[in-house]
Amino acid sequence: MSDARSGLRPAIDRLADRALEATMVERIAIALVSTLLALCIGLVIVAAAGYDPVRFANQLLVGSFGGERAISRTLRYSTLFVLTGVAVAVAFRAGVFNIGVQGQFVVGGFATVVSIVGLAPYLPAGTAAGWLLIVVGTLAGVVAGGLYAALPGALKAYRGANEIITTIMLNFIATGFVGWLVAGRFSDPEVTAMRTRRLPDNVELPSVIFSDPNLSIVGLVATLAVVAAVALLMSRTSFGYDMVTSGHQGAAATYSGVDAKRMIVSTMTVSGMVAGLAGAVFAIMIQGYYTDPTGVGNYGFDAIAVSLLAANNPLGVVPAGLLFGGLESGGSNIQINSDVPVQLIDGVVGLVVLFVAAPELFRMAAARTGLGGDRR
Amino acid sequence: MGERDTAAVRLEGITKRFGDVVANDDVDFRLEAGSIHALLGENGSGKTTLMSVLYGLYDEDDGEIYVDGERRTFDSPRAAMDAGVGMIHQHFQLVEPMTVLQNVILGHEPTEGGLVDDESARRKIREICGRYGFELPLDTPIEDLDLGAQQRVEIVKSLYRGAEILILDEPTAVLTPQEVDALIDVMRDLRADGRSLIFITHKLDEALDVADRITVLRDGEAIGTVPAAGTTEGELARMMVGRDVLFDRLDRETSPGETVLGVEDLSVRGDRGREQVAGVDLTVRESEILGIAGVQGNGQRELAEAIVGLRSVESGTIGLDGEEITGESRRQRIERGIAYIPENRQTEGLVQDYDLVRNALLGNQTVEPYASRGVIDWRAVEGHAESVVEEFDVQPAATDAEAASLSGGNQQKFIVGREIGHDPELMVASHPTRGVDIGSIEFIHNRLIELRDAGLAVLVVSSKLEEIRKLADRIAVMYEGEFIGVVDPDEVTDEDLGLLMAGRTLEGADDRPHESELEDEGGVVE
Amino acid sequence: MSVADRRLRLGGLVAVAAVVVIGLGAVASTQFDIALERLITVGFVNRSLEMATPIALAAIGGLYAEKSGVFNIGLEGFMIVGAIAAAGLLYGLGGTSPTQAHVWLAIAGSMAITACLTVAFAALLIRYKADQIVAGLAVWFIGLGFAPFVAAMIWDSRSSPGLASVDDVAVPGLRELPVVGSIVFDQSPLVLLTVVVVAVAWVVLYRTRYGYWIQAAGENPEALDTAGIDVDRVRYATVIFSGAMAGLGGAVLLAHAGNFVGTGDTMTDGRGWIAIVAYLFGNYNPVGAAAAALLFGALDMLNVQFQTVGIEVSSRLVNLLPYVAVLVVLSAWGKTRMPSSVGEPYESED
Missing domain, CATH: 3.40.50.300 (P-loop containing nucleotide triphosphate hydrolases)
Known part of the structure; x- marks a missing residue:
């Protein structure tokens, strides 16, 4: 009908700028409503299960932002959600469904620990050597994450293998294989628990205003720096333009000279590198060793929700990551201080994703209730 | 309408709007039984929309439909089909991996004991094919047939469903001249068989050649209906365009x-x-x-x-x-100066949900001055977008408009302008004016000739x-x-x-x- | 792809499956000096069939949905829901010592529950045009979260205590036959049921009008619409069917295992994802999908086999075999021809 549209010209002209802003506002509104709706359903379930929803909500809130300990814990989780969220956002923006951030996160973190533990005996014990180890370990994590993501990228580009499925399979494989290594070849012979050797003492990041030993100013700054770098990459560089255009309209990207196959591999690699960095931050800043990957948390999966909430915008990932950090932090408080099974939080995250997937639901609901019904 | 109505189809005051756009404006139309009626008009004049209303694909906003003298409202193609109206779309409605037989009977499958009864379907299709001299391989998947054969499948499909009134939407667009001749023979056979046909086209000579009567649409309005015997190409062209058109070299x-x-x-x-x-x-x-x-x-x-x-x-x-x-x-070829106006501007030439500034960069990502060493100079790109919009008279003249909001002609002008802006050595233009309004066609033609004159x-x-x-x-x-x-x-x-x-x-x-x-x-x- | 090609592909699939299983066995036997007969036993075949059943059921549901143009990537989630629903019902009906009647009721009830949930899911996808991939992932997340939550509510633990598993159906006399006896005549009824489902699914898809509509809805919805069939209705039907089948798959998984496991990625543990690969590998043909499911089921069971014959391979590694196989299969056969309109909501009028 494009030809018949010419009569619309002036109207569209006027609407053009407003539409752009509207989509931004609308996206934020959808993110907020999705989260609130999912939380409400969660509370209803809590009530239906015979617990006190008010108390539950209170504990969630206190556990996430009530007091220094809670806030530092929230920030600690948020770092990981933001980083993994950015990893997902990079791929989704380019139209590649990297569901394998969890696997890349695990492989990256494990590579960090292995490289540091392996290299430490050859270096002196001082702070300088510690920093060197941190840099080397982080690089190892980044490289390992990138490579582990490049594999499904290449399989998709050159063999046509659906990346959603291959990355999920690679998640299972990463967990199983790293678990096997942690239990076997890299296990710490001095402890009974299944884990690797600890990182040496000099590998430690300085903490922030908070006394929390597992939260470092370096980690926070590095995270924000990565967010800024990725945002700039996407908006200011040819590579970013290629990537985002591929995600919007593949045929147009090809027309403009993008090698679609290579783009898929590069996108996955960049995404995996960020995921690997998240793994390195987790290993160095938080854990200090590596355990059975089934127990490291589902950051890579929740990151999908984080990224979707942020409409796959790297800047939007920061507030979305904070929200999820808060949820996770509140969840760990609930685990200690309440009978409500903490798995509920995971379910609520699933609901958030479900609602974000269906913006039309809210548009129709809004139109029916007369709120913002002018948009179709 | 005192006496018995001889019209197979009568449309009265049909109006169809898409949002604010009026695609059909108070259109009257009358198809005599047992005749071929051409619906003539340029792309975007509302021909297909009008017929889609008749076929139940769109609901009319206003107006009345009569089939065989009876008032009808078709809320689905199924309802139209049941009333004996069949439509053969420009893009064939065929399921590529399914066989000819399966396609013909789709939605009207004879069954026996819960399973599809291939044999009775086969007999009925053979009978239809025999009557019009079609030879169709019934067990071959559609995707293995050429376009002419696919079109015959469409016709058989409509006849199988019992269509007495057949609408053919631009049926000659994909055919060779010889296949066109064969199609015209089929249309005449169908008429001889007592069926009524509506033939949508924008080609004057075909309308004159095959139709008994011709109705011309322009900008969604019916300009007039003339008997084919008493008119000329020149007259029809004037009705279509509203002025004399000269296709001079x-x-x-x-x-x-x-x-x-x-x-x-x-x-x-x-x-x-x-x-x-x-x-x-x-x-x-x-x-x-x-x-x-x-x-x-x-x-x-x-x-x-x-x-x-x-x-x-x-x-x-x-x-x-x-x-x-x-x-x-x-x-590398872009950087060497090969500009390309692609066949499909919607999917290739423009990113639909980018504004014109970001679209101005499409293809220029690695070209100075828009980008150097991988970093984009958005100010330069914006300048480029503005100059294209101005020089090529792209409407609306706003670089922050999304590409999708532009009409086909304006999208095409933008692409042409952007590609010329490459300062190319070679311009490859695929169907540079397809689906573009007449004013823009002239404009684009002149620009291409200027390029040639400038030595490209x-x-x-x-x-x-x-x-x-x-x-x-x-x-x-x-x-x-x-x-x-x-x-x-x-x-x-x-x-x-x-x-x-x-x-x-x-x-x-x-x-x-x-x-x-x-x-x-x-x-x-x- | 011509009919001959499809035949060839199906034959190839079966051949690959056989070669992979026997090959792995052969490698193992030469490597560890163990006779092949000891590795590939009747018990192994039985266990593989049992393991393949949930995958095959979910795969058939998924392929119907995708054939009609909706990618139901939530199979894994619906399997989890099916498993926890069946476990919950079973416990509710008979506590920790339910009868066989309870088992069947629980399976039926769990199918009904997942079908109801899929109605909502289908409405989100079709009416509200939700992103099929994201919404499907969401179903997985919801399953991963709520299933252990429900388990914790009921049993104070992510997993259930031992409940009951379904009894084999034994035909007296015939079960004494060598090999066939215990595979066919002393078999889980759910395995036999799945064989029937596979056959019926094939007939419906290729020999009935509904099958034609499903194929047309996925390949060219407009053609179906103009033929007077409501595309959305066809898609609702297939999506709900796919959810019910995945739920059945989850329930069958539970009925074979006898208790619910909610740790890690729950007892479903990726089988819903493998089901997707199974039907891709089977080229959207129910029989092919079932054959592929059998391949993955067999790989899953090699672990047990290795242990019983005393091959010292870490079970952690052997457990990864199905996932690795999926990667290999997708890389070698990845370019399946998807129905051309998968993932696109259909709008009949502007």
Whole structure:
């Protein structure tokens, strides 16, 4: 009908700028409503299960932002959600469904620990050597994450293998294989628990205003720096333009000279590198060793929700990551201080994703209730 | 309407709006039983919309539909079908991997014991095919048939469903002239059989040739209905466009210079792995427009895509300014100055949900001054977008408008402007005016000729004969992946071009393609 | 792809499956000096069939949905829901010592529950045009979260205590036959049921009008619409069917295992994802999908086999075999021809 549209010209002209802003506002509104709706359903379930929803909500809130300990814990989780969220956002923006951030996160973190533990005996014990180890370990994590993501990228580009499925399979494989290594070849012979050797003492990041030993100013700054770098990459560089255009309209990207196959591999690699960095931050800043990957948390999966909430915008990932950090932090408080099974939080995250997937639901609901019904 | 109504279909005051756009404005239409009625109009004049209303695909906003004298409202194609109305769409409504038989009976399957009764369906289809002399391989998947055969499947499908009134939407667009003749015979047979036909077209000669009556639509309004016997092409053209249209060739003042593009023995495979370009040689020189004519699907798209670097080459070479570029990527070729107006502006030429600024960068990502060392200079890009919008009169003149909000003609003007802005050496333009309004067509044609006059090499692919005749300095006709003839537009007749497009060589039994007198050593050799 | 090609592909699939299983066995036997007969036993075949059943059921549901143009990527989630629903019902009906009647009721009830949930899911996808991939992932997340939550509510633990598993159906006399006896005549009824489902699914898809509509809805919805069939209705039907089948798959998984496991990625542990690969590998043909499911089931069971014959391979590694196989299969056969309109909501009018 494009030809018949010419009569619309002036109207569209006027609407053009407003539409752009509207989509931004609308996206934020959808993110907020999705989260609130999912939380409400969660509370209803809590009530239906015979617990006190008010108390539950209170504990969630206190556990996430009530007091220094809670806030530092929230920030600690948020770092990981933001980083993994950015990893997902990079791929989704380019139209590649990297569901394998969890696997890349695990492989990256494990590579960090292995490289540091392996290299430490050859270096002196001082702070300088510690920093060197941190840099080397982080690089190892980044490289390992990138490579582990490049594999499904290449399989998709050159063999046509659906990346959603291959990355999920690679998640299972990463967990199983790293678990096997942690239990076997890299296990710490001095402890009974299944884990690797600890990182040496000099590998430690300085903490922030908070006394929390597992939260470092370096980690926070590095995270924000990565967010800024990725945002700039996407908006200011040819590579970013290629990537985002591929995600919007593949045929147009090809027309403009993008090698679609290579783009898929590069996108996955960049995404995996960020995921690997998240793994390195987790290993160095938080854990200090590596355990059975089934127990490291589902950051890579929740990151999908984080990224979707942020409409796959790297800047939007920061507030979305904070929200999820808060949820996770509140969840760990609930685990200690309440009978409500903490798995509920995971379910609520699933609901958030479900609602974000269906913006039309809210548009129709809004139109029916007369709120913002002018948009179709 | 006192006496018995002889109309098979009567539409009264049909109005259909899409948002604020009025696609049909108070249209009256009357199809006499047992006749062929042409619905003539330009692209976007509302022909297909009107028929979609009749067929139950769209609900009319206003107006009344009568079929065989009875007031009807069709809320679905099924309802229309039940009333004996069948429609053959421009894009065939066929399920490619399913067989001919399965497609014909889809939605009307005879069953026995819960399973589809193939045999009774087969008998009924054979009977229909026999009556009109169709030969269709009933167990072959649709995707293995050529377009002419697919169209016959569509016709059989409608007849199988008991259509007495058949709507054919631009049925000749995808056919060779000879297939068109066969189709016209079928249409006459159907009329002789007592069926009533509506024939949607924008081709004057076809309407005159086959129809009993012709209704002209313009901008969604019915301009008038005339008997085919008492009218002329000129009159119809005036009704269609609202003014006299002249398709004159423009004078050529320049003479071709050095060879810019040289293609030798090029073979290219299509999407399905079939050889679509089979050993083509061509050259395009400075200050020259080479026109490639032919029925759609004879390898023109693959040839153009191979030249601009979007499709890999099976064998043969491509050279630009004497350097071989066969192995170079699309991006390298862009940087060398090959501009490309793609066949499909919607999916390739523009990113629909980007604004015009971001679209102005499309293809220029690695080209100075828009980007250097991988960093984009958005200010330069914005300047580029603004100059294109201004110079090429793109409406709305706002660079922050999304591409999707532009009309087809304006989208195309933007693409042409952007590609010319590349400062190219070679311009490859595929169907540069397809679906574009008349004003924009003129504009785009003039720009391409200016490019030629400025010394560029231009390659135009088009299936519109008048466009090729107007623009080209030489015309190469493509048929089944080969150049079947290269002719001088000033000398060749439409009839000869039609024959070439249908795969006939011009000099009888001569199996070598005809070479025109214009040919010289720099020209095209089969 | 011609009919001959499809036949070839199906044959190839079966051949690949056989070669992979026997090959792995052969490698193992030469490597560890163990007779092949000891590795590939009747018990192994039985266990593989049992393991393949849930995958095959979910795969058939998924392929119907995708054939009709909706990619139900939530199979894994619906399997989890099916498993926890069946476990919950079973416990509710008979505590920790339910009868066989309870088992069947629980399976039926769990199918009904997942079908109801899929109605909502289908409405989100079709009516509200939700992103099929994201919404499907969401179903997985919801399953991963709520299933252990429900388990914790009921049993105070992510997993259930031992409940009951379904009894084999034994035909007296015939079960004494060598090999066939215990595979066919002393078999889980759910395995036999799945064989029937596979056959019926094939007939419906290729020999009935509904099958034609499903194929047309996925390949060219407009053609179906103009033929007077409501595309959305066809898609609702297939999506709900796919959810019910995945739920059945989850319930069958539980009925074979006898208790619910909610740790890690729950007892479903990726089988829903493998089901997707199974039907891709089987080229959207129910029989092919079932054959592929059998391949993955067999790989899953090699672990047990290795242990019983005393091959010292870490079970952690052997457990990864099905996932690795999926990667290999997708890389070698990845370019399946998807129905051309998968993932696009259909709008009949502007």
